[in-house]
Amino acid sequence: MSTPVSTAGTAGAIGGAGDALLEVTGLTKHFPITRGIIFRQKVGAVQAVDQVDFSVAPGQTLGLVGESGCGKTTTGRLLTRLLEPTGGRIMFEGRDITHLSMGKMRPLRRDIQMIFQDPYSSLNPRHTVGGIVGAPLRLQKVKTEKGIKATVQELLELVGLNPEHYNRYPHEFSGGQRQRIGIARTLALRPKLIVADEPVSALDVSIQAQVINLLEDLQNELGLTYVVIAHDLSVVRHISDHVAVMYLGKIVELAGRDQLYAAPRHPYTVALMSAVPVPAPVRVDGRRQRRERIRLSGDVPSPLNPPPACRFHTRCWKAQEVCRTQEPPLTELIPGHRVACHFPENTAASAE
Secondary structure (H helix, E strand, O other): OOOEEEEEOOOOOOHHHOOOEEEEEEEEEEEEEEOOOOOOOEEEEEEEEEEEEEEOOOOOOEEEEOOOOOOHHHHHHHHOOOOOEEEEEEOOOOOEEEOHHHHHHHHHHOEEEEEEEOOOOOOOOOHHHHHHHHHHHHHOOOOOOOOOOHHHHHHHHHHOOOOOHHHHOHHHOOOHHHHHHHHHHHHHHOEEEEEEEOOOOOOOOOHHHHHHHHHHHHHHOOOEEEEEEOOOOHHHHOOOOOEEEEEEEEEEEEEHHHHHHOOOOOHHHHHHHHHOOOOOOOEEOEEEEOOOOOOOOOOOOOOOOOOOOOOOOOOOOOOHHHHHHOOOOOOEOOOOEEOOOOOOOHHHHHHH
16 A cells, blocks of 8 residues: 555645546536426536545555445446536546547446446346356457357356356346356456445445455456445445545545544544444453444535535534635645544644
8 A cells, every 4th residue: 555545636645646547636516407398497406526636546445435425426427437527527547538428438448347336236137147247348349368258257256156157147146146246247348447336235244245355356466446435434444545535525534544544534534433333442441441422413415505615514513613604625634634624633643
């Protein structure tokens, strides 16, 4: 984990944008809301993603975390160009792919792939495993030395499935096996970047660790770069090199994994961390030390009409007048740790 993830396009960026496989600057996606049947008029917009900046170096994993509705999945679909960005820029290997047409994006599909959340709905129930995993090879007209069937069987074996199950259908497999089929399909074109959208959230807890370990093994073996979208902070801590915390369409904290989990700076991140179960609490003077649980008041505001300035101020216990009038920039408080907060937490730890 020597090459860090940085905030792109800002002074003193960590790691340097020149080292990045993926560089995102000011990425924005607003979904328009219209009214009327014949003469449709725009009356508003859902600000799903708003001015997001980050970059990912080759071979690294960026974890993207936050509550449901914060814009994580939309960000992932923007990175893979399944959605058209409203604004900003996406650079992949130094090439601007922000507004490439479908025809020009087609060759790049070999390098940018996605693992979807639900392993069953993402697989066509009418197709066999061989047809599903081999589809990218046929669509991209990739010629293999051993033929498509032998290549697909090698991919199945690579992800821990029996190659002899080539002619079986998705309903004949368990949830964990179906996710492995989806991973095999993703690997068919040997991509450089994989966006994994909640890859284990639909699986049993007993299976989640197996799939996460598989993703790590594949990354080490094939040199893959991941953007992992998740709400489970334990999963993110296990697999990520760096973590970006999103709230209501914006990144509020971006840091290395160890830095973030040791001393989270943004109040929202602190609240998220307080909800993570501790398997073996430290005992002090023979007593079990309890972690203080921070309960946020209210619900997440609507992205249709987000709060002004700091979007978290309506739920933050540290909010003051400046939080309601001035938006805090994503600032590097200590090397490698960026926070968008006027009154960050754990500042004493950085001063020591």
